[in-house]
Amino acid sequence: MEQNTELFEKIRKQFDFGPYPRVPIEKTPEDEFEKLYLHNLTTAYYIRNRQFISPESKLILDAGCGSGYKSLILAHANPGAKIVGVDISEKSVELAKLRLQHHGFNNVDFFTLSIEDLSELNLQFDYINCDEVLYLMPDVNKALQVMTSVLKPNGIIRTNLHSSLQRFIYYRVQKLFQLMGLMDDNPEEMEIGIVREIFDSLQDTVFLKNSAGEVEKPGKEPKTDEQILANYLLQGDKGYTIPELFRALEDANLELISMTNYRQWDIKALFKDPENLPVFLSLSLPEATIEEQLHLFELLQPVHRLLDIWCGHQGESQPFTPVSEWTDEDWQTATVHIHPQLNTPQVEAELKQCFQQLRPFSISQFLPITGVSPSALDITVTACVIPPLLKSPQSLASLVERWLQVQPLNLETLEPNEPEEIFKHLQSLLSGLEASGYVMLVQGS
Numbered sequence: 001m002e003q004n005t006e007l008f009e010k011i012r013k014q015f016d017f018g019p020y021p022r023v024p025i026e027k028t029p030e031d032e033f034e035k036l037y038l039h040n041l042t043t044a045y046y047i048r049n050r051q052f053i054s055p056e057s058k059l060i061l062d063a064g065c066g067s068g069y070k071s072l073i074l075a076h077a078n079p080g081a082k083i084v085g086v087d088i089s090e091k092s093v094e095l096a097k098l099r100l101q102h103h104g105f106n107n108v109d110f111f112t113l114s115i116e117d118l119s120e121l122n123l124q125f126d127y128i129n130c131d132e133v134l135y136l137m138p139d140v141n142k143a144l145q146v147m148t149s150v151l152k153p154n155g156i157i158r159t160n161l162h163s164s165l166q167r168f169i170y171y172r173v174q175k176l177f178q179l180m181g182l183m184d185d186n187p188e189e190m191e192i193g194i195v196r197e198i199f200d201s202l203q204d205t206v207f208l209k210n211s212a213g214e215v216e217k218p219g220k221e222p223k224t225d226e227q228i229l230a231n232y233l234l235q236g237d238k239g240y241t242i243p244e245l246f247r248a249l250e251d252a253n254l255e256l257i258s259m260t261n262y263r264q265w266d267i268k269a270l271f272k273d274p275e276n277l278p279v280f281l282s283l284s285l286p287e288a289t290i291e292e293q294l295h296l297f298e299l300l301q302p303v304h305r306l307l308d309i310w311c312g313h314q315g316e317s318q319p320f321t322p323v324s325e326w327t328d329e330d331w332q333t334a335t336v337h338i339h340p341q342l343n344t345p346q347v348e349a350e351l352k353q354c355f356q357q358l359r360p361f362s363i364s365q366f367l368p369i370t371g372v373s374p375s376a377l378d379i380t381v382t383a384c385v386i387p388p389l390l391k392s393p394q395s396l397a398s399l400v401e402r403w404l405q406v407q408p409l410n411l412e413t414l415e416p417n418e419p420e421e422i423f424k425h426l427q428s429l430l431s432g433l434e435a436s437g438y439v440m441l442v443q444g445s
C-alpha cells in the first residue's frame with residue numbers, strides 16, 4: 001500500500017475517531033433535492049453529451065465513502081444502480097454498511113480499502129464519486145490515475161479539491177496548530193479543547209481570530225467539534241488552484257466536463273453590467289480557454305470552498321449543438337425528458353393539488369438548484385407539459401398536440417390556436433426549463 005505512511009495512519013486514525021459526516025443513521029436524504037440532483041448520473045451524462053441515460057444496472061463507486069451518507073444519496077438518486085463504497089477507516093465503513101442496510105438498500109458492497117488499491121476490486125465503474133477526499137491524499141495525480149484505471153469508457157468521475165484561495169485562513173490556522181504540536185498525533189477532545197481555549201483567550205482584534213470567524217457575535221453559533229476537526233485540525237488537508245487542478249487532470253489523462261456548480265462560476269455575473277464589459281475584457285474573454293476563465297473567476301471571487309468537478313477520459317466528449325442554436329428541424333426531431341428527480345410521488349401529489357385549486361405549480365420547490373431563480377409554472381402550461389412528461393419522454397409534436405387539446409383557443413382572440421404558434425411557444429418554454437435543469441432535450445432520437 002503506497003500511501004502507508006505516517007500521514008496515511010494519521011488520516012485513518014482521525015476518521016476512525018470521528019467518521020465523517022456525523023449524520024444520524026436514520027436521517028434520509030429524500031428531501032435534499034439539490035444533493036439528489038447532483039448525485040444523479042443522468043445529470044452528469046446529460047451535461048457531458050446532451051444524452052439521456054438511466055442509472056439502472058450502472059456500477060457506482062463511492063471512493064472514500066466515510067460514514068456513507070453520500071453513498072445513501074447515490075443509492076436514492078440512482079434507482080437500480082449498484083453502489084460500492086471504499087474507505088481506509090474501518091469504523092467509517094462499518095457505519096456506511098449499517099446506514100445503507102437501515103434504509104433498505106441491499107445492492108451495495110463496502111470495503112476497507114485505500115483508493116490507491118482500487119484495482120484489487122477487479123471492477124470497472126460507470127460513475128465514481130470521490131467527494132471531500134482527494135485534497136487529503138498525498139499524491140492527487142496518482143489517486144486520479146488509479147480512479148481513471150477503474151473507470152469504464154464513457155464513465156464519469158465526480159470529485160473535488162479544496163480551494164487554496166478560498167481556504168487560505170484555515171491553512172494558516174492549521175500551520176499554527178501544527179507548530180504547537182496539536183497535529184503530531186491524532187487530534188481528539190483534548191486538542192479540540194485547546195483550540196477553543198486559544199481562540200477564546202485571543203483579543204478580538206487579532207487578525208487570525210477575526211478572519212477565522214472566531215469573534216463572538218450575537219446569534220453566531222460556536223464551531224462544533226466536527227467543524228474544528230474538519231477545518232483547523234484536518235490531517236493532510238491541502239489547497240489547490242484551478243491551474244493545479246487542470247495539470248492533475250492532464251496527468252491522469254482526464255478532461256474536465258464541467259464544474260458541478262457551473263452556474264456559479266460565471267465571470268460576467270461579477271460585473272455591474274454583464275453585457276457591457278470593459279473593452280479589454282469583452283475582446284479577450286471570448287478567446288480565453290475554460291481553464292483561464294475559471295482561474296480568472298477564482299482570483300476575482302474566491303467564494304467556492306471546493307473546486308468541484310465532473311471529468312471523464314480524455315477525448316470522449318461528443319460534440320453537440322447548444323439548444324440556443326437549434327433549428328426548427330432540430331426541435332422537430334428532439335425528445336423531451338423530465339429530470340428524473342422531478343418524477344416523484346411528491347410532485348404528483350402537488351400537481352393534483354394545483355389542478356384542484358387552479359394554482360401555479362412551483363416547480364423549483366422540488367428541484368431547487370443554487371443559481372436558478374425560483375419559478376412557478378402557470379397551471380395551464382403545467383397541464384400541457386408536465387403530466388405527459390411524467391409518463392414518458394415526449395416529442396415536440398406530441399406536446400403541441402396536447403397543448404391544442406388543453407387549450408384549443410387563443411386567450412386573447414378566442415380564435416383556434418395555430419400549431420406553428422404553439423410550437424414556437426414550446427421552444428421558448430422548454431429552452432428556459434432546460435437551462436434551469438428541469439428538462440433535458442435530446443437531439444435526433
Ligand SMILES: C[S@@+](CC[C@H](N)C(=O)[O-])C[C@H]1O[C@@H](n2cnc3c(N)ncnc32)[C@H](O)[C@@H]1O
Binds near residue numbers: 020063066092
Ligand atoms: C472528509 S471525509 C469524506 C467522506 C465522504 N466522501 C463524504 O463526502 O461525506 C474523507 C474520507 O476519506 C477517507 N480517506 C482518506 N484517504 C483515503 C484513501 N487513501 N483511500 C480511501 N479513503 C480515504 C477518510 O477515511 C474519510 O472517511
